[in-house]
Amino acid sequence: MLKLEDLSCGYDTNLVLKGVSFNLNQGENLCVLGSNGCGKTTLIKAISGLLNYSGSIKLFDKEVKNIKPQELGKSIAVLSQNSNIYFSYTIFDTVMLGRYLHLPNSIFVKPDKTHADYVLHCLETVGIADLKDREISTLSGGQMQKVFLARALAQEPKIIILDEPSNHLDIKSQMELFTFLNDWTKDKKHTVISVLHDISLAVNFFDNGILLKDGKIIFKGNLKSLTMEDLLVTYDFDVLKYLIDLNKPLKEIYNVQKQI
Template sequence: MLKIKNLSCNYGKNLVLKDINFNLNQGENLCILGSNGCGKTTLIKAISGLLNYSGNIQLFNKEVKNIKPHELGKFIAVLSQNSNVYFSYTIFDTVMLGRYLHISNNIFIKPDKAQVDYVLYCLESVGIADLKDRELSTLSGGQMQKVFLARALAQEPKIIILDEPSNHLDIKSQMELFVFLKEWTKDGEHTVISVLHDISLAVNFFNNGILLKNGEIIFKGNLKNLSSKDLLTTYDFD
């Protein structure tokens, strides 16, 4: 499903990722670990088609940089760690934004019943259908994360990518998010790729992982095999 070969990324003259290589099969989940500034967010931005890169990122045998954003959005949905709200849409309208990839006619036309029903289904799936008429600005951090998750589901993606999704969430909200995503991937057709800083959270919810240090992979495989030495040389525990 996802094949990354000799991937490198830079910001100006600053090389951030160096010769990254790994494959991910459909239905497998992956956690990307590493300390601040190691290249985790850069990696998922490249996979999401948001950054230029050298090397290859193939998604279902298509090079990511050659896939039009409108089409890429049908494969990949991204949950950012940025929870700022710039427009106080209702919850329903926010989730409907995820459906416009599947609406071929004019986006200014009122969505038909099928689109409305699918948005309601997504809201029900994450347990916030009763909030559909509330404005985003009135929600807690955990509720808002569920709204953005519902919007991601509305895209009908094969992959959901999360960038530090546990930031700003209490423990209960963190657990609810990852329990839902674990269930979502049980059909073998869906995949979660998550950037995490919390090692214990990663081990509890993911089998496969990669550990980045200074833009390079120093570990990849089952997280149960991740050694204390690798962690101690990657993270600053002082």
């Protein structure tokens, strides 16, 4: 479904990603881990068609840079760290923004009942249909994340990409989000790619992962096979060696992960 070969990209003359390659099959979920500045957000921007690049990113055998944005939006939906709303739309209207990719001709075409019903379906799916007439500016962080998830679902994407989706969410909201996404991918037709800092969330909700350091992949595979040494190399956090015994199981690192 998604194939990256020798991907390199960055900003102006600053090369961030260097020779990144991996494959992701439909129905597989992928977590991207690494320290700040390693290229995590740059990677998902490139996959989303927001950055020019060298090498190759193929989505269903089509080069991403050659796919029109409207068509790419029907395959990939993105939830960023900061989904800004500059006008106080209602929740219903905010989620309807995800349907415009499927409207004919123009964004000025009034959505018909079919699209309105689909928006209601997305709101019901994430459990906030009762809030549809509320203004989005009145919501909590957890409620707002559900709105943006419903908006992503309204695009009918094959892939949802998340950039630090657990930021500003309490534990309950984090669990609800990732449990929903796990259920969404169980049909093996949908895929989630997520950038995370929280290692315990990554291991609990994702089987596959990549670790980035200085724009290069230093680990890819099943996250259950991660070792403490992998994490020490990735995060370059030497003090951690004094906090943990390298012979202990990986799960014991989670008690100090916030220091990474």
